[in-house]
Amino acid sequence: MSTSANPVIDGRRARGATSRRAVMAVAVDLASVDGLEGLSIGTLAARSGMSKGGVVALFGSKEQLQLATIEAAIEVFREHVIEPALARSGGIARLRALTGSWLEYSRSRVFAGGCFFAAASAELGSRPGPARDAIATAMRDWQGFVRRTVDRALDRGELPVGTDPAQLAFEITSLLDGANDLSILLGSDEPYRRARTAIDRLLA
Amino acid sequence: MSTSANPVIDGRRARGATSRRAVMAVAVDLASVDGLEGLSIGTLAARSGMSKGGVVALFGSKEQLQLATIEAAIEVFREHVIEPALARSGGIARLRALTGSWLEYSRSRVFAGGCFFAAASAELGSRPGPARDAIATAMRDWQGFVRRTVDRALDRGELPVGTDPAQLAFEITSLLDGANDLSILLGSDEPYRRARTAIDRLLA
Numbered sequence: 001m002s003t004s005a006n007p008v009i010d011g012r013r014a015r016g017a018t019s020r021r022a023v024m025a026v027a028v029d030l031a032s033v034d035g036l037e038g039l040s041i042g043t044l045a046a047r048s049g050m051s052k053g054g055v056v057a058l059f060g061s062k063e064q065l066q067l068a069t070i071e072a073a074i075e076v077f078r079e080h081v082i083e084p085a086l087a088r089s090g091g092i093a094r095l096r097a098l099t100g101s102w103l104e105y106s107r108s109r110v111f112a113g114g115c116f117f118a119a120a121s122a123e124l125g126s127r128p129g130p131a132r133d134a135i136a137t138a139m140r141d142w143q144g145f146v147r148r149t150v151d152r153a154l155d156r157g158e159l160p161v162g163t164d165p166a167q168l169a170f171e172i173t174s175l176l177d178g179a180n181d182l183s184i185l186l187g188s189d190e191p192y193r194r195a196r197t198a199i200d201r202l203l204a
Numbered sequence: 205m206s207t208s209a210n211p212v213i214d215g216r217r218a219r220g221a222t223s224r225r226a227v228m229a230v231a232v233d234l235a236s237v238d239g240l241e242g243l244s245i246g247t248l249a250a251r252s253g254m255s256k257g258g259v260v261a262l263f264g265s266k267e268q269l270q271l272a273t274i275e276a277a278i279e280v281f282r283e284h285v286i287e288p289a290l291a292r293s294g295g296i297a298r299l300r301a302l303t304g305s306w307l308e309y310s311r312s313r314v315f316a317g318g319c320f321f322a323a324a325s326a327e328l329g330s331r332p333g334p335a336r337d338a339i340a341t342a343m344r345d346w347q348g349f350v351r352r353t354v355d356r357a358l359d360r361g362e363l364p365v366g367t368d369p370a371q372l373a374f375e376i377t378s379l380l381d382g383a384n385d386l387s388i389l390l391g392s393d394e395p396y397r398r399a400r401t402a403i404d405r406l407l408a
Contacts, residue, residue: 033330035239113330118385122326125388126237126317136389143386170398174382178374181322181381182347184329185340194374 020058023048024072027065031073032113035123036066036131066131073116074138080105082145092158092203095149099172099199103192106180114184117142118177146173159203168202175199224262227252228276231269235277236317239327240270240335270335277320278342284309286349296362296407299353303376303403307396310384318388321346322381350377363407372406379403 026048031039041062045052059065085098106115113119117138124132147169153159159168179195182188230252235243245266249256263269289302310319317323321342328336351373357363363372383399386392 035241035327037239037242119326119329121385121389122323123239125323125385139386139389167398167401170382170386170395171379171402173386174378174399174402175375177382177385178378181325181329182343182374182377185325185343191374194371195378197371198375198378 019050019054023050023055023058024068027069028073028076028116029112031066031069032111032116032119036069036120037123037127039065039069041065063130067134070120070131070134070138073111073120076110077105077117077142080110085149090149090152091156092153095146095153095172095203096200098146098149099176099196102176103179103195106176107183107189107192115177115180118180143169143173153203171202172199223254223258227254227259227262228272231273232277232280232320233316235270235273236315236320236323238317240273240324241327241331243269243273245269267334271338274324274335274338274342277315277324280314281309281321281346284314289353294353294356295360296357299350299357299376299407302350302353303380303400306380307383307399310380310387311393311396319381319384322384347373347377357407375406376403 023044027039027044030043030047034043039062041052041055041059044050044065045055048055050058055065059068081098081101084101085094088094088097111119117135120131120135121139124135147165150159150163150165150168150172154163154165175195175198179191182191227248231243231248234247234251238247243266245256245259245263248254248269249259252259254262259269263272285302285305288305289298292298292301315323321339324335324339325343328339351369354363354367354369354372354376358367358369379399379402383395386395
């Protein structure tokens with residue numbers, strides 16, 4: 001949809017948005033392997049076929065590039081993990097769908113280096129700054145989403161009375177992350193089956 | 205103990221070993237925060253008060269420095285996590301001691317950035333090379349140690365018959381890593397209590 005009466009400006013904006021999306025797709029993959037600190041404007045230009053000046057024009061500073069990359073990764077995560085779960089009715093069915101889509105998101109390497117947020121948390125956890133804050137917010141949001149899904153299952157009487165929702169959310173997300181980390185390091189799919197087994201027992 | 209008949213050479217060797225230990229102590233801390241890739245000979249020289257030439261003389265290439273840092277981190281891990289557990293008799297008591305010493309090793313920030321191996325796995329998991337291989341070996345050894353401790357508890361009849369040792373080892377290490385990662389990111393000790401609660405239930 002046009003937001004301007006000037007078709008020349010509209011065209012430039014559309015091309016800018018397309019370039020930005022193309023560069024972001026390269027950036028999230030690169031960052032999932034080399035880390036957000038490894039994401040240089042030079043490497044990104046080389047890998048996306050743009051000039052350095054073009055990348056700077058799109059993102060400004062390296063910090064802005066990191067923040068834009070985190071935003072783009074959140075969008076990908078929503079599409080692959082959150083939306084398929086939201087398509088299921090709330091409660092235990094959604095919790096099973098959510099953990100299933102998460103394991104598949106990691107196993108199928110939606111990001112080349114496995115879960116983008118696991119890599120970024122480990123990289124930036126001890127390095128204060130806006131990128132670390134953005135990752136911490138994303139992780140709090142994710143933990144909160146799992147926690148609310150557990151709450152809903154409890155409200156519907158689908159989990160034992162007395163279940164501690166924060167505790168269950170912690171255990172589920174630890175098992176997901178554990179599977180991701182071990183699978184990448186050992187080059188095996190077995191950790192995903194182990195996480196599925198453990199989570200199914202927690203939700204039984 | 206002297207290994208040479210020449211006291212001058214002995215003195216040089218002793219000073220070399222002391223310098224090396226001092227530099228390694230800085231290196232493991234730096235790497236736990238900035239990553240093994242962030243460990244430059246220049247930064248290490250600046251932070252340890254040595255000349256760049258002195259660091260190069262001690263370690264040679266950056267790759268050799270990374271491998272020496274991983275070895276040093278393994279020693280620290282043995283001292284803080286493995287040895288206190290080995291002091292307990294094998295089986296469930298050792299498993300409780302082992303998970304307790306691991307949680308304390310992470311909580312007390314023996315390494316400034318939390319568990320060295322969690323950070324290094326996330327950083328290098330997708331980046332082939334000798335450093336990645338060394339980390340993968342260290343992680344396999346650790347998983348193997350937990351697994352053998354579970355086996356021993358099973359042999360002694362301290363865990364339910366039919367317990368899958370590899371599954372239980374996966375769940376325990378995922379909960380430990382989950383506590384480490386979340387504590388660093390959220391700046392809270394609560395994840396350690398959650399991991400303890402979950403592990404106590406698994407071992408009950």
